[in-house]
Each structure stands twice: as C-alpha cells, then as structure tokens.
Amino acid sequence: MLTESCDEDESCWRDLADVMSAGISRVLLYGPSGTGKTYAALHHGVGASPAERLVCTEDLTSGEITGTWMPVGENRWEWREGPAIRAWRGSGGLGGRLVVDEVDRASGDALSTLLAMTDSPESARWRNPETSEWVRPGPQFSVVITTNIDDLDDIPPSLRDRFPVCIRVDRPHVSALASLSDDLRAPALAGSLGPASRRVSLRSFYAFDELRRHLGAARAAQLVFGHDVAASVLDSLAIASLT
Ligand SMILES: Nc1ncnc2c1ncn2[C@@H]1O[C@H](COP(=O)(O)OP(=O)(O)OP(=O)(O)O)[C@@H](O)[C@H]1O
Ligand SMILES: [Mg+2]
Incomplete structure (x- = not known):
C-alpha cells in the first residue's frame, strides 16, 4: 500500500x-x-x-x-x-x-x-x-x-x-521499491531514473527478483534484462554485496 x-x-x-x-x-x-x-x-x-x-x-x-x-x-x-x-x-x-x-x-x-x-x-x-x-x-x-x-x-x-x-511521475514510490528484496532496491531506483534509452522498469526488477530464486541471478538477469543491462545489474549487485 x-x-x-x-x-x-x-x-x-x-x-x-x-x-x-x-x-x-x-x-x-x-x-x-x-x-x-x-x-x-x-x-x-x-x-x-x-x-x-x-x-x-x-x-x-x-x-x-x-x-x-x-x-x-x-x-x-x-x-x-x-x-x-x-x-x-x-x-x-x-x-x-x-x-x-x-x-x-x-x-x-x-x-x-x-x-x-x-x-x-x-x-x-x-x-x-x-x-x-x-x-x-x-x-x-x-x-x-x-x-x-x-x-x-x-x-x-x-x-x-x-x-x-x-x-x-518519474520514479517508483518507496512502497513499490520496498516490495523488492533489499539488494535490488538501489539498482531498481537507479534503473528507473536513467535516460529513456537505458531505463529499466520496476516490472523487470520484480520479474528478476522472482526468477533468480529459481534460476540463479546470472540466468535470470540474461532472461529479464538482456545481455548488456544484465552485466551492469549483476556488477552493481556484486559491488553492493561487498559493502
Ligand atoms: N506503491 C506500490 N506498492 C507496491 N507495488 C507497486 C506500487 N506501485 C507500483 N507497484 C507495482 O509496480 C508495477 C508497475 O506499476 P504500474 O502498473 O502502476 O505502473 P505504471 O506507471 O502505470 O506503468 P505504465 O505506464 O506502463 O502503465 C506493478 O506491478 C505494480 O503492482
Ligand atoms: Mg499504467
């Protein structure tokens, strides 16, 4: 809500x-x-x-x-x-x-x-x-x-x-981000604020969050984001996990 x-x-x-x-x-x-x-x-x-x-x-x-x-x-x-x-x-x-x-x-x-x-x-x-x-x-x-x-x-x-x-409306509401796993909130916010050509919608992050539970992050990222964006999402998750 x-x-x-x-x-x-x-x-x-x-x-x-x-x-x-x-x-x-x-x-x-x-x-x-x-x-x-x-x-x-x-x-x-x-x-x-x-x-x-x-x-x-x-x-x-x-x-x-x-x-x-x-x-x-x-x-x-x-x-x-x-x-x-x-x-x-x-x-x-x-x-x-x-x-x-x-x-x-x-x-x-x-x-x-x-x-x-x-x-x-x-x-x-x-x-x-x-x-x-x-x-x-x-x-x-x-x-x-x-x-x-x-x-x-x-x-x-x-x-x-x-x-x-x-x-x-140029960004997701905090409650929408809150329904993602913790580690996806920052990338989802960043993805929705990017320039139109590189914007990644909240819906993709919801799908990724669900799919990675079944298929693992790498495959889920390929399937949801496609090759180029998958690499940057996985990088930002890897960096976040180190901090
Ligand atoms: N405040 C919120 N809390 C929980 N989930 C949310 C919230 N806001 C949006 N969502 C979820 O985010 C997704 C996108 O939301 P929504 O369909 O409202 O976007 P939209 O801006 O209307 O998109 P479009 O312009 O494509 O119609 C949906 O799955 C929706 O359920
Ligand atoms: Mg709509």
Whole structure:
C-alpha cells in the first residue's frame, strides 16, 4: 500500500499526496512506464468502493465507458452500467474513483464520452436509457487519468482542460521499491531514473527478483534484462554485496 510519507527526493509522490489531501478530484499522471501511476490511481485516496478502471485503446467504445444493453433471456435486454457510471455512483451514491489508463489513445466517440464523464460536477449528467433516471457524479467522485506520453500537448486540449493538475511521475514510490528484496532496491531506483534509452522498469526488477530464486541471478538477469543491462545489474549487485 502507499504510505503518505515520501522523502525529499520523491517530490512527484509528495505532490500527489498533497493534491489528493487538498481534495482535488481530477489529476493526470504522466511519464515513463512502470513507475506506479496506475497503482497509485487505483489505491491512493480511494474510499469505500474499489476504483473502477478503464484502459483506452483505439477501439474503445462509448458502451465500454457508460454501459451497454445485454441480453438476459429470450427477447429481453437489460442495461448494464459501465465503469464510469459505476464510479459516479460509488458506494451508496457518494461517488468513487475512476481510473482511465493510456488516455492519449482514446478517440472519436469514446473521447467525447470521456469528456462528458469527466466534466465539471455542475455540468456532468447522464441519462440511463432503461430507467430514464438522470445520474450525476456523487460528491466524492474522483478521476485519475494516466498516460506514458511526455508532452502534454499531445493530449486533446478539451480533455487536458478538465485536468488542471498534471504530475509527472518519474520514479517508483518507496512502497513499490520496498516490495523488492533489499539488494535490488538501489539498482531498481537507479534503473528507473536513467535516460529513456537505458531505463529499466520496476516490472523487470520484480520479474528478476522472482526468477533468480529459481534460476540463479546470472540466468535470470540474461532472461529479464538482456545481455548488456544484465552485466551492469549483476556488477552493481556484486559491488553492493561487498559493502
Ligand atoms: N506503491 C506500490 N506498492 C507496491 N507495488 C507497486 C506500487 N506501485 C507500483 N507497484 C507495482 O509496480 C508495477 C508497475 O506499476 P504500474 O502498473 O502502476 O505502473 P505504471 O506507471 O502505470 O506503468 P505504465 O505506464 O506502463 O502503465 C506493478 O506491478 C505494480 O503492482
Ligand atoms: Mg499504467
């Protein structure tokens, strides 16, 4: 789990914690892969009901956001509300968390629907086609959207405008590093801070940590990191073991 305390170097995580505790309900997290954006979006400041998650692709449809008609028997159809409406409602109508991953990939109808679902609370409303009920986001509704793109100008301006707070997440959270074995924490942090061409994601270190228990460090490093990076990871582990 995330802890609220971050050290001085972790300004992105401190920014997120501060923004969330200040009650900001719309945040965009961007930056390199595998730093924990989705994990934070799913867990940080989430209330009673579990977060709802959407992963955008070019093929995402409006129905996957707000809901679709589903067959429930012969000639009978029911409307099944989608993740955005479920998050609007949350537990007991209070509103929950909606996480929208890879948001730069949404386009067309799906993007228009996302704009409607993330609109300001005063304007947002949606009508259930089966019951004709008007639904509005509950008071605790919040949205965190994530993307790997580094240039926010690549996000459609209308979507960007709905997310006044954008935080570049450039390093793993201490809790993410803490779930690695002790000797891997420093190399994993260093790997995630390297230049884009040499960056090694946290996910690779998780895989290495698991695999080396079965196959030994040398083989696991080859399999996970490839030849060049394996050598430098094994070197840094060997040096660390001497100190
Ligand atoms: N605070 C944390 N505690 C424990 N594990 C974590 C934490 N943060 C991230 N992780 C783990 O690290 C991995 C990468 O995290 P996540 O998927 O959130 O990264 P991401 O920044 O969203 O990556 P991408 O940009 O590729 O979608 C996952 O296996 C996740 O479970
Ligand atoms: Mg993610």
